[in-house]
Amino acid sequence: MRAWCVVVPRERGEEIRRRLVGLGVLHKHLRIVREGDRLFIPTTARVDLDFPTEQREFGEGFVAIRSYKDVVDVPESLRRSLPSSFDVIGDIAVLKIPSEMQRYRGEIGRAILRWNPTLQVVVEDRGVKGERRVRSIDVIAGERRTTTVHTEHGLRYAVDLAQAYFSPRLASERQRIANQVLAGEIVADPFAGVGPYAILIAKRRRPKIVHASDVNPAAVALLRANVGANRIDRVATYEGDARQILEQIRPVDRVILDLPHTAFDHLGHSFAALGARGVVHVYRILERADERAAADRIRAIVAQAGLEVTDLRLHTVRAYSPTQQHVAFDVTVVRGSRRAGLGTSPSVSHRSRMKSTPTTGRRSGRTVRQSAPRGPRKRRSTRRR
Numbered sequence: 001m002r003a004w005c006v007v008v009p010r011e012r013g014e015e016i017r018r019r020l021v022g023l024g025v026l027h028k029h030l031r032i033v034r035e036g037d038r039l040f041i042p043t044t045a046r047v048d049l050d051f052p053t054e055q056r057e058f059g060e061g062f063v064a065i066r067s068y069k070d071v072v073d074v075p076e077s078l079r080r081s082l083p084s085s086f087d088v089i090g091d092i093a094v095l096k097i098p099s100e101m102q103r104y105r106g107e108i109g110r111a112i113l114r115w116n117p118t119l120q121v122v123v124e125d126r127g128v129k130g131e132r133r134v135r136s137i138d139v140i141a142g143e144r145r146t147t148t149v150h151t152e153h154g155l156r157y158a159v160d161l162a163q164a165y166f167s168p169r170l171a172s173e174r175q176r177i178a179n180q181v182l183a184g185e186i187v188a189d190p191f192a193g194v195g196p197y198a199i200l201i202a203k204r205r206r207p208k209i210v211h212a213s214d215v216n217p218a219a220v221a222l223l224r225a226n227v228g229a230n231r232i233d234r235v236a237t238y239e240g241d242a243r244q245i246l247e248q249i250r251p252v253d254r255v256i257l258d259l260p261h262t263a264f265d266h267l268g269h270s271f272a273a274l275g276a277r278g279v280v281h282v283y284r285i286l287e288r289a290d291e292r293a294a295a296d297r298i299r300a301i302v303a304q305a306g307l308e309v310t311d312l313r314l315h316t317v318r319a320y321s322p323t324q325q326h327v328a329f330d331v332t333v334v335r336g337s338r339r340a341g342l343g344t345s346p347s348v349s350h351r352s353r354m355k356s357t358p359t360t361g362r363r364s365g366r367t368v369r370q371s372a373p374r375g376p377r378k379r380r381s382t383r384r385r
């Protein structure tokens with residue numbers, strides 16, 4: 001194809017190519033020609049950069065694109081502010097856009113769609129808000145929709161990013177919890193969202209039942225659709241406040257308390273919902289310095305509920321901010337008078353086994369004794385407290 005080009009010394013090729021991208025005049029689908037020490041960089045129009053220009057033939061062809069940044073047209077001075085990562089949920093790219101890039105968000109969205117043709121929608125994530133943790137979403141490129149189907153651990157989830165919470169970043173954490181569930185357990189997932197914990201546990205383990213509920217009617221509608229779509233028959237679904245649902249379904253063996261910002265408000269009800277013994281997985285967003293205080297608070301709530309902690313592990317799920325971590329406390333408890341009976345029933349022996357032999361095969365816990373001064377950490381991911 002015949003096109004205008006700028007003729008530049010080879011050593012300045014990358015610098016000029018970027019300038020042309022910034023000006024929005026690089027002809028991206030034509031191959032740059034090299035002759036000796038000169039590069040002929042194709043442009044969509046004649047461009048005066050104090051380099052010779054001419055018209056010539058260029059080959060069309062596949063251009064290797066490593067990142068959407070290779071095809072986005074934004075001023076050179078702003079390239080450093082381009083988002084360097086984003087989530088992919090089904091066929092939707094979800095990204096945060098810094099304020100200085102707001103006027104280029106359409107261009108960024110279109111570049112992502114050009115870069116990855118399997119994506120159909122790009123949305124700007126303006127943050128998760130309120131008790132229902134629903135994202136404030138703006139479609140910035142592609143089809144005007146916020147619904148998609150996301151596959152995780154081989155299971156399919158209908159999601160609506162504007163109606164109910166879902167994050168693909170917790171996939172490994174969901175697997176970690178599912179790996180701990182033994183056959184015959186009664187599991188409560190009272191903050192179930194669209195069902196990724198409940199459905200994974202029901203499908204891959206053999207619980208007696210998983211009680212999955214949420215206060216958000218839109219989340220419950222998707223949860224029910226997902227239970228049906230994945231042909232699950234061990235999940236009972238409810239709509240309502242966690243406290244009431246836990247009261248209704250008790251006793252249970254395990255509670256997944258996945259509401260990191262206010263989880264401790266629900267801890268008392270979660271422990272009260274356990275039978276003679278059980279496990280609560282409670283999530284928090286914490287500064288490292290606050291971990292010990294959080295563990296102490298859990299112990300106090302357990303004691304108030306008339307239970308005793310037999311094992312308390314802290315697992316780091318992911319970094320949440322430069323100073324904060326998203327963490328899980330896995331709290332195994334027993335009613336005070338039952339402690340002496342550890343190991344006398346199948347479910348008790350499961351609890352005591354879990355203490356030293358995690359079902360993942362790898363040790364997933366780390367201990368810091370409550371009364372001992374904190375020593376150097378050997379392992380980062382999981383600690384017992």
Ligand SMILES: C[S@@+](CC[C@H](N)C(=O)[O-])C[C@H]1O[C@@H](n2cnc3c(N)ncnc32)[C@H](O)[C@@H]1O
Binds near residue numbers: 166195260
């Ligand atoms: C962080 S999301 C977790 C969703 C789900 N566990 C997941 O992994 O996708 C928390 C969920 O708890 C629900 N929620 C918040 N407060 C609640 C309450 N008091 N009772 C029941 N559900 C509640 C929200 O609607 C939201 O779907």
